Amino acid sequence: MSDHEHVNRVPLFFGVFVVLVGLTLASFWVGNAEGLFALPQTKWQVMIGISAAKAALVVLFFMHFWWERSWKYLLTIPTMLMAIVLVVALIPDIMHRRETYNETRLNHAASEDAYGAGK
Amino acid sequence: MTSKANHDRTSPLEHGASHTTNGDPTLDRGANHDHSDQGHGSVLSYHPGLPISRGKLALWLILSTEIMFFAALVGSYIVLRFGVPEGTWPTPEVVHLLEWVGAVNTCVLLLSSVTVVFAFEAAKQNRTQSARKWLGLTVLLGFGFLGIKAWEYSGKIAHGIYPQRPRSLMYERADLNYLSAVKQRFAELVSSQDKATSATQESKVARLGTATMPAADHQNTAMGVNLVNFDDHASDSDRLLFLREATVGWTERRVGRVRNPFVQQEMLDVLAFMIYPAAAQWSHIEGCLKRESQRVQQELEEMTAQKVELQGKISALVPSDPTSEAATDPAKAAEKTVLENELGAVDLQLGQWKNRSQLLSEVQSSGSAWVGLNDRYHWGLPMVLPNGNTWASTYFLLTGLHAIHVLAGLIAFLLLLTRTLGPAAAPWIENLALYWHFVDIVWIFLFPLLYLF
Numbered sequence: 001m002s003d004h005e006h007v008n009r010v011p012l013f014f015g016v017f018v019v020l021v022g023l024t025l026a027s028f029w030v031g032n033a034e035g036l037f038a039l040p041q042t043k044w045q046v047m048i049g050i051s052a053a054k055a056a057l058v059v060l061f062f063m064h065f066w067w068e069r070s071w072k073y074l075l076t077i078p079t080m081l082m083a084i085v086l087v088v089a090l091i092p093d094i095m096h097r098r099e100t101y102n103e104t105r106l107n108h109a110a111s112e113d114a115y116g117a118g119k
Numbered sequence: 120m121t122s123k124a125n126h127d128r129t130s131p132l133e134h135g136a137s138h139t140t141n142g143d144p145t146l147d148r149g150a151n152h153d154h155s156d157q158g159h160g161s162v163l164s165y166h167p168g169l170p171i172s173r174g175k176l177a178l179w180l181i182l183s184t185e186i187m188f189f190a191a192l193v194g195s196y197i198v199l200r201f202g203v204p205e206g207t208w209p210t211p212e213v214v215h216l217l218e219w220v221g222a223v224n225t226c227v228l229l230l231s232s233v234t235v236v237f238a239f240e241a242a243k244q245n246r247t248q249s250a251r252k253w254l255g256l257t258v259l260l261g262f263g264f265l266g267i268k269a270w271e272y273s274g275k276i277a278h279g280i281y282p283q284r285p286r287s288l289m290y291e292r293a294d295l296n297y298l299s300a301v302k303q304r305f306a307e308l309v310s311s312q313d314k315a316t317s318a319t320q321e322s323k324v325a326r327l328g329t330a331t332m333p334a335a336d337h338q339n340t341a342m343g344v345n346l347v348n349f350d351d352h353a354s355d356s357d358r359l360l361f362l363r364e365a366t367v368g369w370t371e372r373r374v375g376r377v378r379n380p381f382v383q384q385e386m387l388d389v390l391a392f393m394i395y396p397a398a399a400q401w402s403h404i405e406g407c408l409k410r411e412s413q414r415v416q417q418e419l420e421e422m423t424a425q426k427v428e429l430q431g432k433i434s435a436l437v438p439s440d441p442t443s444e445a446a447t448d449p450a451k452a453a454e455k456t457v458l459e460n461e462l463g464a465v466d467l468q469l470g471q472w473k474n475r476s477q478l479l480s481e482v483q484s485s486g487s488a489w490v491g492l493n494d495r496y497h498w499g500l501p502m503v504l505p506n507g508n509t510w511a512s513t514y515f516l517l518t519g520l521h522a523i524h525v526l527a528g529l530i531a532f533l534l535l536l537t538r539t540l541g542p543a544a545a546p547w548i549e550n551l552a553l554y555w556h557f558v559d560i561v562w563i564f565l566f567p568l569l570y571l572f
Binding site for chain 2: 021025084
């Protein structure tokens with residue numbers, strides 16, 4: 001922050017905000033557009049991509065990463081790796097969850113017995 | 120001992136073992152206190168590991184843990200969301216989620232991120248009033264976000280879409296388990312109405328000193344009720360009894376009698392549709408209603424014929440001359456009683472079928488625009504909403520934890536507003552703004568995941 005003490009960044013920040021609002025509307029439009037993509041998966045990927053772009057804009061400009069020195073990598077890269085590894089590690093759960101569906105689970109989902117309480 | 124401008128521009132590494140403090144004024148004060156008398160040659164100088172203030176480093180460490188915290192939450196949500204069978208996750212309409220409200224809230228939070236940045240810029244340039252104004256606006260926007268969120272929550276809660284113990288109102292499928300839950304809820308409604316009625320009667324009695332009126336017999340009232348339009352021309356009590364009889368009472372009896380499991384399932388599906396239509400497929404329900412009303416019409420015709428036949432038999436037994444021998448014949452009188460009892464039973468059944476037929480035609484004429492009993496009367500009846508419980512749990516957990524973060528940021532901002540927002544307060548604003556932006560980023564991901572996926 002100290003390197004640009006007297007640079008007026010207000011127009012830049014306002015421009016970033018306008019882009020962010022535009023991306024929010026784009027995300028809303030993609031989410032509601034019928035027949036834009038053949039697969040819903042494509043739609044989801046586009047929306048997550050838009051979110052990632054918005055997050056990048058916030059981090060780069062509002063959180064001043066654009067102007068920070070290299071310490072930023074030391075703090076964020078390991079964290080991001082852990083976060084990404086965590087989410088990736090959950091992927092097998094998505095694939096296997098359907099295999100364990102059964103009648104009882106469907107019938108008694110969220111009932112007292114399902115988690116063994118009240119017995 | 121230190122000229123701040125100089126040190127700000129030099130890396131600590133260039134100074135070697137000599138002292139270094141950063142732009143943070145609070146840090147400067149601490150460092151000065153330690154070795155202001157010893158000057159540059161001090162051995163005990165403080166040497167930060169990273170070229171940023173301690174406050175900012177601490178804040179970034181918090182954010183690192185927060186990134187992992189929300190990554191775990193979002194990751195678990197993705198597992199639950201995409202682990203359900205294809206196409207069974209509740210759509211926004213089913214759970215009364217308004218996508219545009221989510222988009223507006225995203226913009227509110229984005230705007231608050233800009234205003235806090237402006238507050239920081241103003242504080243750095245010692246424009247304290249301007250900084251106060253922008254920070255105040257940030258706080259207002261933050262509370263605006265929470266207000267919209269609270270309004271959304273109240274809508275969900277009004278519709279019974281929230282986790283509760285021992286059992287939420289949401290059921291995975293229309294089965295006998297569901298049927299008995301609906302029956303139980305109707306019984307609760309009727310008994311609470313009874314209590315209310317008897318309470319008013321008692322107070323009336325106490326006021327007027329008159330004898331109490333006999334309580335209405337529900338079985339008889341329900342069977343006898345024949346409402347032209349249950350929505351407009353009925354008292355609350357009559358409507359409740361009529362609908363209890365024509366929905367769950369009817370379904371329970373028919374499901375017990377019909378042997379075909381497909382027909383049983385169709386009746387249960389229709390019951391679920393009448394209570395909460397949002398989660399049902401209209402094309403399927405339309406067919407069910409059509410088939411059922413055909414059956415009901417056929418049955419009504421048969422029963423009317425039976426009634427006419429019985430009436431004929433009874434009138435044949437009544438002799439033209441009451442003084443004749445036939446009139447006093449005890450065997451004929453007994454036969455007449457049996458026939459009259461039979462006629463009573465047929466009448467009762469005919470009333471039930473007529474009620475059902477009336478409700479069916481009401482539902483059929485509304486079609487897919489049918490407003491469910493829950494949304495009409497707020498009776499809190501159990502509803503069939505596949506994956507509704509998982510949806511509610513994840514939605515409230517994710518948005519609730521995010522809202523708590525927003526609230527924490529707002530409290531910190533309010534505390535900061537009690538200070539003079541000049542250059543001395545700028546690092547505070549900067550650090551809190553970093554946290555605020557992070558909370559914004561979390562919402563940036565939550566918005567499409569919860570509202571648009």
